[in-house]
Amino acid sequence: MKRNASRTLVLACLALCFFSNCPNRQSPVQRGIRDQILHVGNFSEPEDLDPHIVTGNVEFNIVMALVEGLVGQDPKDLSPVPGAAERWEISPDTMTYTFFLRPSGRWSNGDALTAHDFIYSFKRILTARLASEYAYMLYCMKNAEAYHRGEIADFSLVGVSAPDRFTLRISLARPTAYFLSLLQHVSWYPVHPPTIEKFKAFDTRGTRWTQPPNFVGNGPFVLKRWNVNTVVVVEKNPFYWDASSVRLNAIHFYPIESNQTEERAFRSGQIHLTYGVPLTKLDWYRTNRPELLHITPYLATYFYYVNVTRAPLNDRRVRAALAMTIDREALVKNVLKADQAPAYCYTPPNTAGYTCTSAVAYDLEKARALLSEAGYPEGKGFPAVELLYNTSETHHTIAQAVQEMWNKNLNISVSLVNQEWKVYLATTHALDYDIARGGWIADYVDPNTFLNMWVTGGGNNRTGYANPVYDSLIARADNCPGRQRRLGFFQQAEAILLNDLPIIPVFFYTNQSLIHPAVKGWYPTLLNQHPYKNLYLESDG
Amino acid sequence: MLKFVVRRLTLESIPTLLFVATLTFFLIRLAPGGPFSAEKNVPPDVLKRLEAHYGLDKPLLVQYRDYLLNALRGDLGPSFKYPNRTVNELIAVSFPVSLELGIYALAMALAVGIAIGLLASARKNSAADYLSMSAAMMGICVPSFVLGPLLVLVFGIWLGWVGVSGWATPSDRILPAITLSAMYVAYIARLTRGGMLEILSQDFIRTARAKGAGGMRVVFVHALRGGLAPVVSFAGPAMAGVITGSFVVETIFQIPGLGRFFVTAAFNRDYTMIMGTVLFYATLIILFNTAVDILHVWLDPRLRN
Numbered sequence: 001m002k003r004n005a006s007r008t009l010v011l012a013c014l015a016l017c018f019f020s021n022c023p024n025r026q027s028p029v030q031r032g033i034r035d036q037i038l039h040v041g042n043f044s045e046p047e048d049l050d051p052h053i054v055t056g057n058v059e060f061n062i063v064m065a066l067v068e069g070l071v072g073q074d075p076k077d078l079s080p081v082p083g084a085a086e087r088w089e090i091s092p093d094t095m096t097y098t099f100f101l102r103p104s105g106r107w108s109n110g111d112a113l114t115a116h117d118f119i120y121s122f123k124r125i126l127t128a129r130l131a132s133e134y135a136y137m138l139y140c141m142k143n144a145e146a147y148h149r150g151e152i153a154d155f156s157l158v159g160v161s162a163p164d165r166f167t168l169r170i171s172l173a174r175p176t177a178y179f180l181s182l183l184q185h186v187s188w189y190p191v192h193p194p195t196i197e198k199f200k201a202f203d204t205r206g207t208r209w210t211q212p213p214n215f216v217g218n219g220p221f222v223l224k225r226w227n228v229n230t231v232v233v234v235e236k237n238p239f240y241w242d243a244s245s246v247r248l249n250a251i252h253f254y255p256i257e258s259n260q261t262e263e264r265a266f267r268s269g270q271i272h273l274t275y276g277v278p279l280t281k282l283d284w285y286r287t288n289r290p291e292l293l294h295i296t297p298y299l300a301t302y303f304y305y306v307n308v309t310r311a312p313l314n315d316r317r318v319r320a321a322l323a324m325t326i327d328r329e330a331l332v333k334n335v336l337k338a339d340q341a342p343a344y345c346y347t348p349p350n351t352a353g354y355t356c357t358s359a360v361a362y363d364l365e366k367a368r369a370l371l372s373e374a375g376y377p378e379g380k381g382f383p384a385v386e387l388l389y390n391t392s393e394t395h396h397t398i399a400q401a402v403q404e405m406w407n408k409n410l411n412i413s414v415s416l417v418n419q420e421w422k423v424y425l426a427t428t429h430a431l432d433y434d435i436a437r438g439g440w441i442a443d444y445v446d447p448n449t450f451l452n453m454w455v456t457g458g459g460n461n462r463t464g465y466a467n468p469v470y471d472s473l474i475a476r477a478d479n480c481p482g483r484q485r486r487l488g489f490f491q492q493a494e495a496i497l498l499n500d501l502p503i504i505p506v507f508f509y510t511n512q513s514l515i516h517p518a519v520k521g522w523y524p525t526l527l528n529q530h531p532y533k534n535l536y537l538e539s540d541g
Numbered sequence: 542m543l544k545f546v547v548r549r550l551t552l553e554s555i556p557t558l559l560f561v562a563t564l565t566f567f568l569i570r571l572a573p574g575g576p577f578s579a580e581k582n583v584p585p586d587v588l589k590r591l592e593a594h595y596g597l598d599k600p601l602l603v604q605y606r607d608y609l610l611n612a613l614r615g616d617l618g619p620s621f622k623y624p625n626r627t628v629n630e631l632i633a634v635s636f637p638v639s640l641e642l643g644i645y646a647l648a649m650a651l652a653v654g655i656a657i658g659l660l661a662s663a664r665k666n667s668a669a670d671y672l673s674m675s676a677a678m679m680g681i682c683v684p685s686f687v688l689g690p691l692l693v694l695v696f697g698i699w700l701g702w703v704g705v706s707g708w709a710t711p712s713d714r715i716l717p718a719i720t721l722s723a724m725y726v727a728y729i730a731r732l733t734r735g736g737m738l739e740i741l742s743q744d745f746i747r748t749a750r751a752k753g754a755g756g757m758r759v760v761f762v763h764a765l766r767g768g769l770a771p772v773v774s775f776a777g778p779a780m781a782g783v784i785t786g787s788f789v790v791e792t793i794f795q796i797p798g799l800g801r802f803f804v805t806a807a808f809n810r811d812y813t814m815i816m817g818t819v820l821f822y823a824t825l826i827i828l829f830n831t832a833v834d835i836l837h838v839w840l841d842p843r844l845r846n
Binding site: 045047048050053055128129130131132133135136149205206207208210211227228229230254256257258260261264265267268270420421422423424425426427429439459460462 | 573578581582583584586591622623634690694697704707708709793798808809
């Protein structure tokens with residue numbers, strides 16, 4: 001009997017050890033600090049890792065570790081620093097850039113990285129059959145747009161050439177003040193020609209070249225493992241030109257879609273860095289663990305599209321009245337609570353040195369007067385207007401608050417309409433709405449990424465707005481080599497935008513992350529990008 | 542018996558699958574928004590190329606015919622959302638995870654549910670009956686998105702006994718299986734109780750008792766087989782349910798199962814993935830239901846003729 005009891009006890013202990021985590025076993029975070037392995041929450045399963053195909057931040061976050069463009073990013077402010085090119089020269093008219101590649105530059109299989117690889121890559125993304133959604137990012141290069149649209153068939157006419165193996169010359173179609181920042185975008189990243197050819201991926205999407213062990217990159221890390229909906233593992237690339245300064249041995253990216261689950265994973269020591277923070281947990285971290293919570297400005301604006309083709313919103317005075325009666329301060333303080341900044345203009349402040357000098361006022365008296373002038377004194381006779389947003393608790397709460405503000409301040413009734421994401425997209429694209437939620441995240445650090453979208457017929461201008469003066473100012477800024485003059489054109493254009501109000505800016509986004517104190521070399525940046533080669537793990541005590 | 546199985550799997554299943562495929566194919570095309578629409582506008586010429594790449598530029602009936610012919614060959618096509626993966630590959634990778642989770646959850650639900658049900662039926666209208674049925678009712682009432690995080694908080698974070706998310710270690714299986722099984726425990730307990738009470742009131746049980754059979758023998762030898770018939774009926778759809786309906790649990794615990802694809806494919810308008818998962822699950826449900834019918838025949842001798 002006694003023997004049986006002890007056997008049962010031993011079996012129970014073994015079962016417990018098998019099924020449970022031993023209490024004294026180190027967590028992934030602790031082991032990561034010891035072995036220089038960073039565990040990162042990365043929101044969702046990456047759609048692909050082909051730099052010429054991907055379109056989302058989730059994918060960018062991983063591709064940035066695997067591939068490097070001509071210029072890199074300063075970890076503190078993302079300003080251009082030498083990357084695959086060790087230096088560059090700009091012609092006096094700023095129309096030609098000459099990049100000098102590192103002779104020591106290597107692909108992760110040991111092949112030399114040459115200027116011809118870049119030409120091959122640019123040709124690939126501009127090949128229409130590949131159907132790259134970001135091919136337009138290369139349109140500032142001479143004849144790139146014509147080649148992509150099939151207007152010219154000879155790629156040698158496109159403004160890129162290689163005077164020698166390690167020199168790349170790019171001629172621009174127009175002076176592009178933000179060209180070096182633009183080069184940091186993944187669409188300009190190189191792909192390894194022999195790998196692309198091997199998988200017949202030059203003009204075909206969806207081949208296996210992006211899966212391990214096929215992926216060949218030139219970045220600080222190489223792709224080791226990609227388990228669907230589980231983890232993407234990248235390890236240090238010994239062939240990387242600056243491998244000696246890369247301190248992390250590996251990064252594990254976890255596709256954790258629920259920010260509640262992610263926060264629990266952080267708390268239990270599974271990840272060092274989260275993609276977001278649940279709104280309900282912000283106050284707790286602020287009070288109890290402020291050293292873990294990082295809220296930083298993000299180059300993105302939350303706004304409402306206004307359909308200017310529909311009455312009564314085709315009247316500028318009505319749009320102005322609506323814009324002037326949103327109490328943005330109260331909204332960010334009481335509803336959003338994550339240190340967002342109220343948006344009285346569209347471009348976030350200090351975007352590459354540009355801060356809009358015009359503003360939408362919060363002026364209830366003037367708003368009521370404008371509404372009255374438009375024929376709706378004290379809101380009387382104001383027709384039924386709908387405010388559309390895609391399904392989300394946050395959008396719903398914001399819309400409710402704005403609805404209440406308009407009702408209280410203008411005595412008008414706006415009904416809320418909630419649509420599932422793809423339905424919402426179809427509705428806004430078809431201009432079948434009155435007012436709709438919108439958000440815009442910058443592709444690069446320059447006001448052009450925000451203001452260019454409102455030109456007449458622009459693909460993202462889903463408001464019906466058209467103003468030739470605005471269009472000409474954006475075009476002049478586009479062609480202007482002088483920095484101050486260029487910013488001046490943007491100031492004038494944004495002043496017009498804020499006067500015409502085809503959009504109502506609401507707030508500027510922030511990024512919220514939980515970061516383990518051992519993560520070093522992480523700095524807040526406007527695009528929430530953090531060059532991995534500069535990150536490392538070190539325990540404080 | 543063989544004739545019955547063959548008839549079920551051919552004459553009845555194939556038209557059902559064809560109906561499901563046809564309905565799904567045309568319904569998803571009616572939903573507004575397409576697989577490539579995004580917040581940032583996709584240039585029209587790029588969109589055309591994308592549609593041509595996936596054959597979406599062909600007439601709908603041609604697309605339907607092509608899809609069915611490919612599906613017959615076992616090719617469910619490429620995923621629109623994950624271009625470097627095929628639907629077959631995604632199902633092959635993620636279904637075993639959902640199946641494993643489902644098996645654990647259902648096994649746990651059956652073991653606990655039947656035990657509670659037997660206890661309640663044996664002590665009818667006693668405190669034990671009321672208590673166990675109330676506990677079972679709690680399992681139905683507490684949704685998995687409440688129970689899951691609560692279990693994680695206690696056993697994962699405070700006590701640190703088990704993993705809180707992922708599917709890497711054996712300990713990662715415990716909390717998701719408990720969470721997913723909770724609702725089924727409750728149903729099975731109530732079905733067992735009901736079935737047992739009905740059987741225990743029948744004449745042959747009285748005869749068995751009269752012949753001197755003890756309480757345990759009556760329950761386990763004479764009554765259990767018949768008393769579990771409702772549970773068996775429930776187990777087929779329940780098995781399909783625990784596998785397909787694990788979206789919430791998979792999200793809470795970050796489990797790489799098929800349940801998430803089943804739901805997100807619809808949101809993403811990933812046409813091939815929607816078709817693939819729907820057809821796959823429809824096949825599974827048909828198979829489970831057939832298995833249940835066979836089991837019924839085995840359990841109830843009257844059905845054999």
